Amino acid sequence: MKLTADSLVLAYGPKVIVDGVSIRIPEGRISVLIGPNGSGKSTILRALSRLLKPQSGQVVLDGHSIQTMTTREVARKLAILPQQSTAPEAITVENLVWYGRHPHRRAILPPTPADRRAVGWAMAATGMDKFRARPVDELSGGQRQRAWISLALAQETDILLLDEPTTFLDLSHQLDVLELCAELNREQGKTIVMVLHDINLAAEYAHHLFVIRSGCLHTEGDPPAVLTSDLLRDVFGVEARVMPHPVTGAPLCIPLRKVPREDRRPHRPAVVENGGSL
Amino acid sequence: MAVLAARPLRPWVVAPTLPVLLAVLGGAAVVLSIFSLAISGAHLPLWPALQAAVGADNRYGPVIRNSQLPRVLLCWVVGCSLGVAGGVTQGVIRNPLASPDVIGVSKGAGVGAALLLLVLPTAPVIAIPIAAFSGGLLAFVAVYLFAYRQGASPVRLALTGIAVGAICDSIVRFLLVKWPIDINAALIWLVGSLYGRTQVDVLEVLPWMLVLTPALLFFAHRLDVLGLGDDLAIGLGEPVERTRLVTLLLAVSLASAAVAVAGAIGFVGLVAPHIARRLVGGQHLRYLPLSALVGVLLMLIADSLGRGIHPPLDVPAGLITALIGGPFFLYLLARIVR
Amino acid sequence: MASSGSAATTSDVLPARARYPAGVLVALAGTGLLLVAAFWDLAIGARPLSASQVVGGLFGHGNVLDVEIVRSIRLPRVLMAAVIGLDLAMSGVIMQGLTANPLAAPDIVGVSAGAALVVVAAATVFAQIHGTALVLLGFAGAGIAAFGVLGLAGVGQGRTSPVRMALAGVTVTAMLLAFTQALLLLHQNGTAGIFFWLVGGVNFAQWSDLLVILPWTAIGAAGAMLLAVALNILALGDDVARGVGLNVDRTRLLGVLCVVCLAGAAVAVSGPVAFIGLIVPHTTRRLVGNNHLLVIPLAGLLGATLLTFADVGARFVQFPFETPSGIVTALLGAPFFLYLARRHRASA
Numbered sequence: 001m002k003l004t005a006d007s008l009v010l011a012y013g014p015k016v017i018v019d020g021v022s023i024r025i026p027e028g029r030i031s032v033l034i035g036p037n038g039s040g041k042s043t044i045l046r047a048l049s050r051l052l053k054p055q056s057g058q059v060v061l062d063g064h065s066i067q068t069m070t071t072r073e074v075a076r077k078l079a080i081l082p083q084q085s086t087a088p089e090a091i092t093v094e095n096l097v098w099y100g101r102h103p104h105r106r107a108i109l110p111p112t113p114a115d116r117r118a119v120g121w122a123m124a125a126t127g128m129d130k131f132r133a134r135p136v137d138e139l140s141g142g143q144r145q146r147a148w149i150s151l152a153l154a155q156e157t158d159i160l161l162l163d164e165p166t167t168f169l170d171l172s173h174q175l176d177v178l179e180l181c182a183e184l185n186r187e188q189g190k191t192i193v194m195v196l197h198d199i200n201l202a203a204e205y206a207h208h209l210f211v212i213r214s215g216c217l218h219t220e221g222d223p224p225a226v227l228t229s230d231l232l233r234d235v236f237g238v239e240a241r242v243m244p245h246p247v248t249g250a251p252l253c254i255p256l257r258k259v260p261r262e263d264r265r266p267h268r269p270a271v272v273e274n275g276g277s278l
Numbered sequence: 279m280a281v282l283a284a285r286p287l288r289p290w291v292v293a294p295t296l297p298v299l300l301a302v303l304g305g306a307a308v309v310l311s312i313f314s315l316a317i318s319g320a321h322l323p324l325w326p327a328l329q330a331a332v333g334a335d336n337r338y339g340p341v342i343r344n345s346q347l348p349r350v351l352l353c354w355v356v357g358c359s360l361g362v363a364g365g366v367t368q369g370v371i372r373n374p375l376a377s378p379d380v381i382g383v384s385k386g387a388g389v390g391a392a393l394l395l396l397v398l399p400t401a402p403v404i405a406i407p408i409a410a411f412s413g414g415l416l417a418f419v420a421v422y423l424f425a426y427r428q429g430a431s432p433v434r435l436a437l438t439g440i441a442v443g444a445i446c447d448s449i450v451r452f453l454l455v456k457w458p459i460d461i462n463a464a465l466i467w468l469v470g471s472l473y474g475r476t477q478v479d480v481l482e483v484l485p486w487m488l489v490l491t492p493a494l495l496f497f498a499h500r501l502d503v504l505g506l507g508d509d510l511a512i513g514l515g516e517p518v519e520r521t522r523l524v525t526l527l528l529a530v531s532l533a534s535a536a537v538a539v540a541g542a543i544g545f546v547g548l549v550a551p552h553i554a555r556r557l558v559g560g561q562h563l564r565y566l567p568l569s570a571l572v573g574v575l576l577m578l579i580a581d582s583l584g585r586g587i588h589p590p591l592d593v594p595a596g597l598i599t600a601l602i603g604g605p606f607f608l609y610l611l612a613r614i615v616r
Numbered sequence: 617m618a619s620s621g622s623a624a625t626t627s628d629v630l631p632a633r634a635r636y637p638a639g640v641l642v643a644l645a646g647t648g649l650l651l652v653a654a655f656w657d658l659a660i661g662a663r664p665l666s667a668s669q670v671v672g673g674l675f676g677h678g679n680v681l682d683v684e685i686v687r688s689i690r691l692p693r694v695l696m697a698a699v700i701g702l703d704l705a706m707s708g709v710i711m712q713g714l715t716a717n718p719l720a721a722p723d724i725v726g727v728s729a730g731a732a733l734v735v736v737a738a739a740t741v742f743a744q745i746h747g748t749a750l751v752l753l754g755f756a757g758a759g760i761a762a763f764g765v766l767g768l769a770g771v772g773q774g775r776t777s778p779v780r781m782a783l784a785g786v787t788v789t790a791m792l793l794a795f796t797q798a799l800l801l802l803h804q805n806g807t808a809g810i811f812f813w814l815v816g817g818v819n820f821a822q823w824s825d826l827l828v829i830l831p832w833t834a835i836g837a838a839g840a841m842l843l844a845v846a847l848n849i850l851a852l853g854d855d856v857a858r859g860v861g862l863n864v865d866r867t868r869l870l871g872v873l874c875v876v877c878l879a880g881a882a883v884a885v886s887g888p889v890a891f892i893g894l895i896v897p898h899t900t901r902r903l904v905g906n907n908h909l910l911v912i913p914l915a916g917l918l919g920a921t922l923l924t925f926a927d928v929g930a931r932f933v934q935f936p937f938e939t940p941s942g943i944v945t946a947l948l949g950a951p952f953f954l955y956l957a958r959r960h961r962a963s964a
Contacts, residue, residue: 086506088560437957440957443786448946455812458811469794611784
């Protein structure tokens with residue numbers, strides 16, 4: 001299942017946020033969009049999941065423009081978990097996960113065995129099956145995020161998009177959610193695309209990084225190639241040391257100080273390594 | 279089956295299941311309807327009245343058939359329509375304080391009816407429901423168009439609805455001031471009353487209810503999905519904007535039909551869904567039927583009280599629903615402080 | 617609540633946003649327009665008067681009938697329009713400041729409807745009520761409605777969303793209106809008269825009414841000015857306001873009392889004139905910024921001007937007959953409300 005974006009121009013009203021970004025999401029891997037606040041990374045994710053209609057350019061899913069497909073067709077191939085979701089009052093975990101079957105079901109018809117299997121599997125995959133009868137309101141932040149991920153899993157899609165899934169979670173719950181994503185990728189071969197704020201966590205879990213800077217794709221590639229002190233200076237405005245993580249070997253950024261704006265390089269450097277610029 | 283857990287009212291009360299509740303409330307409504315048949319300005323004995331209602335030919339026959347029975351039937355049709363339309367509106371607007379009135383229905387219908395009653399007092403009586411129905415639908419169309427800006431967000435729908443309602447109010451006031459010939463008739467219509475309604479009126483609304491209520495129940499699952507928020511609902515493959523327009527249009531038509539014959543009866547569409555949701559939880563397929571029954575009960579109570587409270591005077595049902603529903607609404611408002 | 621230019625977004629409440637030059641300009645223009653409106657309102661009527669007749673009438677020269685018309689019929693009416701306009705506009709500013717909510721206004725939130733209900737109730741029970749008793753009744757109704765709705769809408773427990781306040785307001789208004797209509801229907805004599813009163817207007821204002829309302833207006837306006845700085849601080853949000861040492865609860869209480877004083881008295885005397893409390897504060901803030909020291913007096917001036925013009929406009933509705941001026945403000949104000957609603961950004 002291929003997901004690509006072709007010279008996207010994205011805007012809220014007259015205000016252009018993203019100007020001409022082309023992206024090819026690597027299949028079966030975890031991709032993470034990083035970038036400073038307001039760079040447009042969440043906006044790109046919204047466009048990839050057809051929540052935002054591009055002003056020009058297109059998103060292509062499995063050979064079809066996502067805007068020409070019905071939203072139900074898209075929902076069978078691609079699941080999106082928006083940034084903040086509120087569950088209906090007093091709903092149980094199991095019933096929340098059942099919503100994930102919506103794109104596969106027909107109005108009034110009773111659920112099929114396939115539906116039941118999918119729901120059961122989605123809860124088992126996230127370890128939420130033991131909480132199935134608990135109201136979502138009573139769960140801890142990390143468990144709640146797992147419940148939402150179960151909902152997206154119940155859609156049984158190859159592609160899973162997550163918009164800042166770790167926001168508002170403490171460190172252990174952040175790791176919890178990211179471990180879950182890694183596991184889903186490893187065991188189910190799911191293509192996962194996330195927006196993350198924490199560069200070190202992104203470096204740890206991503207196979208492929210997209211670095212977004214003021215509405216443009218600045219760099220992409222695998223984390224060790226992308227995350228350099230030059231990049232941190234140019235994109236994030238931070239003087240930093242990058243060294244291999246003593247345990248995992250992933251690049252680890254240690255910020256030292258803020259860089260004055262005029263010292264940053266304004267222009268876009270060439271795409272690094274296995275970058276799939278279209 | 280994806281079923282929302284019914285939220286227990288109190289820990290020590292076993293949450294009554296939906297069929298039981300439907301049976302209990304339905305039974306209550308039937309009993310109330312029977313007694314309501316005999317409540318009238320002129321005293322009617324209960325038993326002969328009942329016999330007349332089922333077709334026996336005694337001296338109460340004409341009164342029962344031409345005035346009492348149609349009113350009771352209208353209570354059922356109007357209450358059910360308003361209860362369902364209210365529940366759907368609250369679901370789509372995603373705000374428990376919304377109601378069909380809020381998206382312009384009854385105010386628009388008011389303009390339609392007032393135009394006819396005041397400006398063209400010679401128009402045939404049958405034209406009033408038509409004018410009211412078109413008024414309600416037009417007001418909703420205006421609300422939707424004004425609220426539409428890259429989609430009609432629930433918040434903007436609610437606010438523009440209130441604003442369009444205010445415009446309609448101003449127009450009605452203007453009409454009342456400019457053509458003050460029949461102010462009382464217009465006021466009674468604006469409050470909502472079943473006084474003087476006949477078999478013809480019942481037949482006018484019945485088809486709307488019979489078609490639109492099942493149609494809306496058909497959308498119940500989709501309304502649940504809309505409740506998750508636009509982004510997630512789209513992510514789950516729901517064409518949010520279209521579903522919102524279609525369901526609102528159906529709900530508005532249903533409410534407009536009810537308002538067209540009964541006048542701008544308030545608070546039923548606001549309060550009935552709340553009571554239903556507290557009893558069986560927020561899943562639309564479960565609470566919409568219950569909301570319809572609660573609406574019927576409210577209408578029956580209001581209309582019977584209106585007839586019985588101060589005999590020669592027929593207090594408009596809309597006043598009583600407001601008197602009952604208003605304080606209940608205040609109580610709700612105090613509870614849902616977030 | 618992110619609509620730019622709404623009641624109070626944190627960025628634009630700083631005292632620096634007072635545009636004093638604009639304020640002076642608005643004050644001059646407002647005064648000029650008010651004089652024009654007042655003069656026009658004096659001249660127009662079943663017996664049209666020329667400019668010289670009006671001036672003559674004011675100073676007691678000329679035709680005795682004209683002098684009588686100008687001095688004892690039209691002048692109190694014009695002054696009343698100005699006073700009521702000022703009252704309602706100021707109370708709108710205070711409410712929007714207190715609630716940080718662009719849709720708070722006495723008539724939207726139900727304050728006017730509450731005052732109207734109590735006044736109508738009293739009028740149906742006791743045939744004739746005049747003067748201060750009427751005003752006190754208006755206070756009672758306005759006070760109960762104001763504290764009730766604001767409390768129920770969650771003011772004081774964080775910012776209320778405009779939607780919530782508006783929905784709560786319309787429904788409470790609908791309920792109070794239903795009560796009022798119930799009273800009218802049970803007392804069927806003179807429905808049309810009370811209905812006219814319910815639309816709101818200054819058509820039959822007399823000098824005695826003016827004397828009744830003036831002290832309350834003075835108290836309310838003075839109180840509003842004293843609260844101006846506190847309102848500026850409150851616009852930063854409750855927590856920040858407390859942090860800089862403002863007694864938030866006392867400010868709210870005093871503010872609501874000012875609203876009750878201004879709006880309650882106005883409604884008791886002239887009926888619930890619609891939308892002045894919504895249109896004027898917004899327009900004023902657009903013109904002169906968000907500093908309440910400037911907004912409160914200028915909103916009062918513009919409110920006076922608007923209602924005086926509305927009173928002129930009302931004469932054209934059914935020419936020789938009287939029409940309540942509230943009709944004109946309602947027809948003007950409702951589209952303005954629509955404009956505010958439409959500007960609301962899609963949040964969520």
